[in-house]
Amino acid sequence: MPGSGKGEFARLLSEKGIKVITMSDVLREKYEKEAKSGERLMDFAKRMRQLYGKGVVAKLCVEKIEKGSNIVAFDGIRNWEEIEEFKKVGEVIIVAIHSPPKLRYERLLKRARKDDILTMEGLIKRDWEELEMGIGNVIALADYVLTNDSTIEEFKSKAEELIKRIL
């Protein structure tokens, strides 16, 4: 979910030498070429899913895997159909990063990237857009849920422990 800290987890994986494919980057690449004028990234993603199936972003990401790769991390899974796509090419381990909504909203309001929606109502609406894509099912069926609700140091140390356990 937005503001949970999954980007931080991806950064740690990357530091350990693991190739990370950021799904929104792959999506954005296509978006920049094919989006309708004024179309939001998320609406473009929804349209792609209607056209090519719910696993479409994962399919695009699988094409980005370099030949001979052993471990690849995908940052930004949104639904179970994407998991099914990844399962076609290898063993899948799902790691969900969880933070309480209140904390996520606080972080997002602080971070305020260009494409972040800045009211509480906007953030809650975006949460539900993510949930409607099916992300809750992926979290519920995750192999690991890492909680990010105290300090960044504690999160990092838990994350490092988990990465060791998985690899």
Next chain:
Amino acid sequence: MPGSGKGEFARLLSEKGIKVITMSDVLREKYEKEAKSGERLMDFAKRMRQLYGKGVVAKLCVEKIEKGSNIVAFDGIRNWEEIEEFKKVGEVIIVAIHSPPKLRYERLLKRARKDDILTMEGLIKRDWEELEMGIGNVIALADYVLTNDSTIEEFKSKAEELIKRIL
């Protein structure tokens, strides 16, 4: 999710003197009076939701709250509409108990209660029935996620810590 250990968490709350209302017990009470012959509990629940709205089981549970109660725990939330019902009568703290699917299936196969479905396919099917009700959204938006993927002792100690933190 089935086999996650939420029953264990409820038992711990109960030991601490907190009143626990088991949502499936409340549902079953209605089921025994009103189910059609041969109707499964889960199908009865689906029918009730269609008839009276998705928050119906929570509504029935709210009626069970004793006058003057301060803290009450509800074991078995399945969708966000139920959360909305509880919010009408007080502050709500959502605790999700997470276990990796593989571990849940192993536990369920071992436990094998009368109404448990005993094949792997059956367990996966039941997971998806739960997810279709909307439980993934509740987990994604939980205030706390407690992981139950090692020993029962470790789970208990983490649970006790969390209970202290909440109360």
